Amino acid sequence: MSMAGKTYAASNQDRLKAIPLGSGNVYFLPYVEGSPMPSDADFERPANMVGRTKNGATFNHNMTYYTAKSDDGVAQKRIMTEETASFTWGVMTWTLATVAQFIRTASASVVEEDGVSSYVLEGGGLGNQQAKKYWFHFVGGDTIDGKFTLTGVGENIDALAAAFAVNSETVLTPNVEFDPYDAAGHLYKMRGAYQPTAAGETPPTLTNLTLGSLTLDPEFDGATTVYETETTNATNTITATAAEGDDVVITVNGNSLTNGGAATWQTGANIVLIAVSGASGSTIYTITVNKS
Numbered sequence: 001m002s003m004a005g006k007t008y009a010a011s012n013q014d015r016l017k018a019i020p021l022g023s024g025n026v027y028f029l030p031y032v033e034g035s036p037m038p039s040d041a042d043f044e045r046p047a048n049m050v051g052r053t054k055n056g057a058t059f060n061h062n063m064t065y066y067t068a069k070s071d072d073g074v075a076q077k078r079i080m081t082e083e084t085a086s087f088t089w090g091v092m093t094w095t096l097a098t099v100a101q102f103i104r105t106a107s108a109s110v111v112e113e114d115g116v117s118s119y120v121l122e123g124g125g126l127g128n129q130q131a132k133k134y135w136f137h138f139v140g141g142d143t144i145d146g147k148f149t150l151t152g153v154g155e156n157i158d159a160l161a162a163a164f165a166v167n168s169e170t171v172l173t174p175n176v177e178f179d180p181y182d183a184a185g186h187l188y189k190m191r192g193a194y195q196p197t198a199a200g201e202t203p204p205t206l207t208n209l210t211l212g213s214l215t216l217d218p219e220f221d222g223a224t225t226v227y228e229t230e231t232t233n234a235t236n237t238i239t240a241t242a243a244e245g246d247d248v249v250i251t252v253n254g255n256s257l258t259n260g261g262a263a264t265w266q267t268g269a270n271i272v273l274i275a276v277s278g279a280s281g282s283t284i285y286t287i288t289v290n291k292s
Contacts (some may be wrong), residue, residue, distance in 0.1 A: 010146030010193035015281065018195050020148065023132045024057060024140030026050045026089055028101075028227035031133040031153045037181060037189065043137040044214025051098060054171045057089035057138060059150060063188075068149065085187040087136065087150065088175040102156040102174045109256040136176055152178035182223055184254060193283065199246075202234070203244045204278035206285065210273070211263075212236035216287070227287045235262040236289075238272065247280040 012018060027048040029038055064082040067085035091098065096119035100108035106123035107130070132155045141148040148274070158175035178187040214236055216227045239260050240248045250256070251265045251273045263272065271286040 006143070008147045008191065009035055010195055012144050013195050015279065016062060018139075020145070020147050022140060023063075024055050024138050024148070025053055025140070026057070026091075027137045028134040029137075031098060031135050037151060038135055038137075040137075041136070043140060043151075048093075051172075051248045051279060052091075052093040053089055053104045054092035054169060055090035055173075057087065057140075059085075059087050059138075061085045083187070085178040086140065086153065086154075086175055087152065087178070087188075087248070088158075088173060089138070091172040091174065092169050094172055095119060098173070099123075099160065099162075100159050101132060101134070102172070104132050104155075136178075145195065148190070150190050152176075152188035153181045154178040161227065168273050170283070172272065179211060181253070186254075203215045203281035203283045204243060205240050205283050206240050206248075206274070206276055206277050208239075208241040209285065209287075210237075210239045211287065211289065212238075214289070225283060225285045227285070228290070229287065230290050233262050233265065237262050239275050240273075240275045240276070240285075243278070246276050249277070259263075263289075266290060267291050 004201065008019075013118075022130045027043040027045070028050055029048055041274050060082045064076050064079055066081045067076065067078045069077075071222060097108045100106045100121055100123075103123055105125050105128045106121055107128070108119050108121045110117055112118075133153060134155065135153050138150040139147065154176045156174040158173075160172060160174060162170050162172060164170050180187060206220075207222060209216070209220050211229060211231075212233065214229045214231055214233075216229050218224060218227065220227070237260065238250055238252075238257060240250060242248050248259050250259055250261075251264065253270055257263055262272075268291060270289040270291060272289060274283075274285040274287070276283050
């Protein structure tokens with residue numbers, strides 16, 4: 001039985017009743033330098049599961065700041081100088097092949113002796129280091145508050161201990177530190193159900209949306225949040241109109257764009273996200289622009 005939500009759709013739409021609860025499963029795939037992040041469908045296959053989870057999982061985003069301050073304390077400026085993101089969890093079902101994937105100097109092989117196959121793991125020796133970077137994909141959530149995922153690329157950076165006892169499971173606890181996976185330096189990607197409002201609230205919507213002269217499918221309606229369009233243009237101006245006092249944030253393929261600015265399209269599918277936020281919540285519009 002899966003512990004995770006099956007889809008990002010949530011039966012609960014009230015953000016004040018959204019309760020993250022429960023554990024999840026972790027999947028992984030080999031990382032190739034410069035490769036794009038795999039899809040959920042590529043990750044979430046039994047063959048890619050690290051092992052059944054025990055004792056849950058923990059995510060950490062650590063930040064280091066430097067504060068410059070005048071002697072009299074009047075002038076002050078703070079900047080972030082370093083940040084790390086890491087993910088640790090308990091792996092209850094594992095083999096020696098699992099262990100080898102978390103230790104740089106370990107390797108596992110299958111040998112046959114007297115007609116019986118077995119794993120052999122050899123570890124240690126600084127000269128035996130091999131890169132062990134993988135895409136890691138955690139899936140949690142439930143049918144009430146929808147699916148939650150955390151995805152990043154990295155490797156185990158901590159000691160890997162295995163305690164064998166008569167009355168408890170032997171649980172591995174890898175601690176994966178995430179590395180940047182794109183040109184923007186992102187360390188991880190989280191995705192969760194869209195639960196915009198509390199009871200009685202009506203989230204803000206756009207009153208108009210244009211991408212130059214392109215035709216949106218379906219036709220624009222503030223209550224409709226997903227669109228698609230086709231273009232042969234190199235660029236188009238994106239203009240999103242909201243009610244006075246509401247904020248509009250636009251990104252194109254993950255890059256920020258000023259409202260009323262020109263988006264430059266790459267060949268293939270381009271993803272435009274427009275978030276309109278106000279006192280009563282927020283609404284996110286997704287437009288796929290297919291450039292031929």
